[in-house]
Amino acid sequence: MSKIENTGSIEASGLEKVYLRGSEKVVALSSIDLRVKAGEFVVITGHSGSGKSTLLHILGGIDRPTKGELSVNQIDLTGISEAALTRFRRDNIGFIFQFYNLLPSLNALDNVIMPFLAKGFSWKAARERGAVLLEQVGLSHRQKHTPGELSGGEQQRVAIARAMAIEPCVILADEPTGDLDTASANSIVSLMENLNQRLGITFIIATHNLHLVELASSSYELLDGRFTQASEK
C-alpha cells in the first residue's frame, strides 16, 4: 500500500445533532466546528455520553447531522442521498469499533475481504489483497481462524486490516482500545500510529486512552456535545 497524498481532510462547521427520545429533544452535538488536515492523527476525548461516537458516526456518514455543514475528502456530505452516502463510506472511510464488529461466521481473511467485495473486486484479487493486509497487521498465520478463536487484540487487528482494505483516506476509530488489556491496547496504538505515519491515512479516534492523546497531532475534548478544549502540536 502506497502513501496517500493530500486526501482525508475534514471540514465541519456548526454541526448539531438532536435526537428525539419520545417527545423529549436530546442535544447530542452542538456547534461543532472541526478542521482536520489530510494525514492528521486526531484524538477526541470525553466522558461516556459526551457525543464522541455520535460525532464519529456523522463524520463517517453512518449518521446525519441535524444541522451544519460537513465535507470529508472534499466531498460535501450535506444532503447527499443514502446510496451516495453508502458509496462514500465504501470508497473513503475505514471504521474500527470498540467491540470489533467482525462477522462471526467468517474467518479472519474472509472478514478482511468484505470491503473489497463490496467494491466489486474479483474473488481472487480480494483474497490476495486480504492476505497482504493480514500480514501487515501481523496475523498472516491466523487467516483461517474465526473471531471466536482469536483474542481481543487479534480481533481488533483484523478489524484494522478490514478498515484499511479499501485504502481509505480516513479511518474513524471508536474506543479502539476500550475492550483490550494494556499490552494489546499498546500494540493496537502502535499499529495505528504506524499506519498514520507510513501511509498518511487521517485518523480520528474517540478514546479514553491517555497514550493516544499523547501521540495525537491534535486533540479535542467533548462535554455535553460541545468542544470544550482543543490542543494542537
Place this chain on the structure above:
Amino acid sequence: MRALGYFTLRDLFHDGWRSLLTVISLAVVVVSFLLLAALSQAYLSFGNQTQASTNLMIIDANALDPMESYLPESILQAAAQIAPTQILATFPSLFRHLDIQGHILQIRAVPLDDMQNRLSLTLLQGSWPAGAQQMVVTDGLIQVTSWKIGTIANIYGKDFQVTGIVRSSGSQFASVWMTYAEGLSLFGSANGFQIGYVQLTPSADPDKVRAILQSDPRINAHAAVYLETSLADRYNQVNQNLLNLSLVQAVISLLAITFGTYNAIRLSLTERGHEILLLHILGFTQAKLRLFLFTRSLFLTLAAYLVGWGIAWAFITYQGLHAPISIQAAPLILSLPASSSLLGLLLSISFAFLGVWLTTGSLSRRDLSALQD
C-alpha cells in the same frame, strides 16, 4: 457468484442450529401447504366424478338412503307397461352398506346379464362372477382395501371370492357386485329389492320417460324415478359441501405457504439485523445486500421445500397404503400433483424474496449508529 455462493454456504453452516430451525419451520409450512392442497385436490376430484349413464332408477319415495328402499317386483312390470316402446329392459338391484373387515362398502346385487350388459361396468381384470359365492369389486374398493383377485371376504357369514375388478363410469365407490341370486341368498326376499333399474332405448329421451313414469299412479304411489346420474348427485349431496370445503382448504393452504414463508424468512433476517447493518456500513449497497440475503433465503427455502415435500410424500404414500380415507364408501385419494408442488415452490420463493426485500428496505430507515448498541 463464487463469493456469493461461498459466503452464503459458510454463513448457513456456521449458523447451523439457526439455519436448521429456519429450515424446519419452513418445512412445516410446506408440509401444511402440500397436505392441504392434496386434500383440496382430492375433494375436487371426488366432487367432479360424473356419470354417463342414461338409465333410470326407481327408488322408494320415502327413502333417503337407497338402503332403506323396499320395492315389489310389480313396480318393474308396471314401468315396462307404461312406456313399452321406450324401455328396453328393467331389472332389480339389492343394495346394502356394510362394514366388512373394517371398511364401509356398498354391496350390490343384480342379475348377471344385467351386470355385464346394462350397467356401466367395465371389467378391468379377472372374470365376472360365474358361480356361487363369487363377486367382482370396483377399482375404488381396491384403493381402500388390500383386496385383489382371489381374496376371500366374509359377508354376512358367507365367504365370497373376488373374481374380477370392474370400473363404473360414475362415482368411484368402493362397491362389491354379486349376482342377484347370491344377494337374495344373503339378504332374503322378504323386503323386496332396493333399486329398480330401467334401461331405455337409444332414441328415448330420459327426461321425458322419467316424467311419464313419475306421473303414473302405479309408480308414484310408492316410488320416485330418477335419472341414474341425478340419483348419484342426490346420494352424493355431500359433494357440494366437500367442494366448498376444498375451496376453503385451497385458500388456507395458499395463506399458509405465503405468510409462513414470509414470516420465517423475515424472522431469520431480523435476528441477523446487526450483521446486515455492519455490511451496509462497510459499503454494501442495498442491491448487493439483497442479492446476498436473497441467495441465503433461497438456499433455506429450497432445502425446506425439499424436506417438506419429502415428508408430505411419505405421509401421503403411507396413508394411501395403510390408512386410506373414504367417504360413504367412495375413496378420497390424496396425491401430490406437479401443479400444486410447483405453485408451492414458486410462492415460497416469491415470499422469501419479499421478506428479504422488506427487511433490507427498512435499512434506509434504520439508524445505522445502532451498530454500537
